[in-house]
Amino acid sequence: MEPLLDISGLDARYGQAQILRGISLSVGRGEVLALMGRNGAGKSTTMKAVMGLVPPSGGTIRFDGRRIDGREAFEIARLGIGYVPEDRRVFSELTVMENLSVGQRPPRQGAPHWTPERLFALFPNLAAMRDRPGGAMSGGEQQMLTIARTLMGNPRLLLLDEPSEGLAPVIVQAMARTILALKGEGLSILLSEQNLHFAGSVADRAAIIEKGEIRFDGTMAALKADAALRAQYLSV
Amino acid sequence: MLDLILTQMLNGMASASSLFLVASGLSIIFGVTRIVNFAHGSLYMLGAYLAVTLVGAFGPASPLGFWGGILLAAFLVGLIGIVIEVVILRRIYQAPELFQLLATFGVVLMVQDIALAVWGPEDRLGPRAPGFKSFVMILDSRFPSYELFLIAVGPLVLGLLWFLFRRTRWGTLVRAATQDREMVGALGVDQRLLFTSVFGFGAALAGLGGALQLPREAVTLHMDLSTIAEVFVVVVVGGLGSVGGAYLAAVLIGVLHAFGILIFPKITLVLVFLVMAVVLIVKPYGLMGRKPAATLPGAAGIEPLLTPATPGAKLAGLAALLLLAAAPLAVSDAWLLTLTELVIFALFAASLHVMMGPGGMASFGHAAYFGLGAYGAALAVKWLGAPMEPALLLAPFLAGIAGIVFGWFCVRLSGVYMAMLTLAFAQIAWATAFQWVELTGGDNGILGVWPSAWAVPKAVFFYLTLAICAASVLLLRRLVFSPLGYALRAGRDSPLRAEAIGIDVMRVQWAAFAIAAFAAGIAGALFAFSKGSVFPTYLAIPRSVDALLMVLLGGVQTVSGPVVGAFAYIGLSEQLVKLTPYWRFTLGLAIVLLVSLFPRGLVGGFLAWRDRRDAGDPAR
Known part of the structure; x- marks a missing residue:
């Protein structure tokens, strides 16, 4: 069966600087792939390129068999890709409910259908603060809100950029449970991560990116077993 | 009562x-x-x-x-x-x-x-x-x-x-x-x-x-320009982006107007100005406005480095100056008058460039200082009976003082807020010249502002203008490469870092603002004597836009640009006025086309074209 997301030979640059060099990756249906690597390796840029926020300068991106590279972000979102940025970017002036309504899209075939009530069941903390402005929430609550907001678009593929960054350990555990619950709903997920422990608890496969190139692509188990690989690309 | x-x-x-x-x-x-x-x-x-x-x-x-x-x-x-x-x-x-x-x-x-x-x-x-x-x-x-x-x-x-x-x-x-x-x-x-x-x-x-x-x-x-100026004041006072603030400010300004007309009919606008001043001192982003999110460094593009003129450029400048100096031998008096104006506008554009280029401060009201220079000269002649020489000397100070006062407020804001405020100030200056009929003659202007007898011949006045303007432009150039100019550019490129190494960015900008106003005042005073009269249109918004167009046409990123731009723009628009009665429409269309075809400006468009050519990648 063809993968849901298929990236092939992707290049991206900011001005003169080339950030991505021939990235090839794929995410299967119902699969969780962890894109790992140090700061500045190109994880976020890969996500943004898929989302159409950074224009690719070469290569192709297919979603469900359809070319999406060169399309605008809103079109890509409407095809069923949900993007959760690493810096959260909640609308601080808008309440929780309003934040959710910005993300709302019609139900989609082959994707779980989300309503605010279902999301409040998934993120019980948010249920208690429906009318609170996004700017008046803690970092962890904002992270939950960004994910919930993106889910309101009923995506088939979720791009999660460093979901555990800057969160307290107990919140990170809750985040891992959430991701597994979403996987249980049938969602495919591409997440970028530096925390091997966290990635290991949620992902089926892992890819390692370093200086804009893929250095490893295999099962999570294979990565866990290879100490030399981990030391070379992941240890700080 | x-x-x-x-x-x-x-x-x-x-x-x-x-x-x-x-x-x-x-x-x-x-x-x-x-x-x-x-x-x-x-x-x-x-x-x-x-x-x-x-x-x-x-x-x-x-x-x-x-x-x-x-x-x-x-x-x-x-x-x-x-x-x-x-x-x-x-x-x-x-x-x-x-x-x-x-x-x-x-x-x-x-x-x-x-x-x-x-x-x-x-x-x-x-x-x-x-x-x-x-x-x-x-x-x-x-x-x-x-x-x-x-x-x-x-x-x-x-x-x-x-x-x-x-x-x-x-x-x-x-x-x-x-x-x-x-x-x-x-x-x-x-x-x-x-x-x-x-x-x-x-x-x-x-x-x-x-x-x-x-x-x-x-x-x-x-209605269009008088409304937009008032609306800018309302928006700045209320806080850009705040609808509630806009209502509050509109009521404040509206009521103030109504009472002002009753109590001091001549200085209604001064009253509005005072209120705006008080509000901006207390709340720099308006009654209900918030500090705008800081723009990311480099988001607006890095400004190319201004470098001192190469020997070749100096030679070209000298040649142009000599050519101009030789002009009275070759051309008629009518042409000489046009050339005199061109030289004056070159100084006007250069003065705006100091603010916009190295200073990074956009002004939509630079005509205020040009006009105040002109009125300064005319008022000195009319009310003090001064001859040309002291009038020329005094007039720029009126513009400079206005620059100091208005600039104090303007440098507290940045970007579009600042541009709107400069426009509002210019509109206030215009309205004063227009409304204070006893002093300024209102719409009829002040006539009979003639040079002293020795400077009456067109050629002599041309040389006088050329000497003063060339010297002023060179001094402004000098300023760009002085410590003040470096501090100004540092403040433009990274206000935070400039502050961190001990530059008082606001103060430096304030100084540049005042100097630019003073220089524009010199140009205005010369203009008054070359025309023999002054009118409120000298301070009006279209004149401010003339200055902007001159600078943008020549290129904000070059030091000689404004001078070249002044010659190109004035030459063009004079032809346009002769060709069609609907010159505003034609000029407006030209601006719109220019901006939408070259959204990065002529110079930017050229640089982008050169980059593409050098990259050898015709597809992108």
């Missing part, structure tokens, strides 16, 4: 309503698109003109004809706004702020000539509103009931806007996009649709504001 106070209060609140409609439209558009729509006053004017025509056609006596005409006029202005957004603005969202402002100013020029062609030069009077023709007795004085209706319109629209923004999905999306456009797009919202609808909505508000003025005042071709 009490009833007088009350009626003036109500008068002020009635005029506040229209002001609020226009200001809130401007604010909403800015929030989402980040474009300050200079043409908002023109949309207001179009609303009024369209209403005159439509109400006339539908029958002003019937309520349906009158109110239908008013609402249809607002709706049509909304459609015009949509056309402007789709045809022009959509292409330039990525362009630098200044180019966006210029493009909307091109629209202002075009609308002026369209209105002139369609409705003619005479003022048009609208009918009174059916059902609101009577008076209401308030204490002992008669108060028009239409005014009471207008007073109610303000809070009504405020409530409507509140409902729209808090209770509808469209409003939620607009508020979200005001904060983070890209994220809204990534959530599947088509931004183009959102931008277009916001622009159309804001335009319709302006059109409604204009149409509702119909029973109150005559519709004129000057």
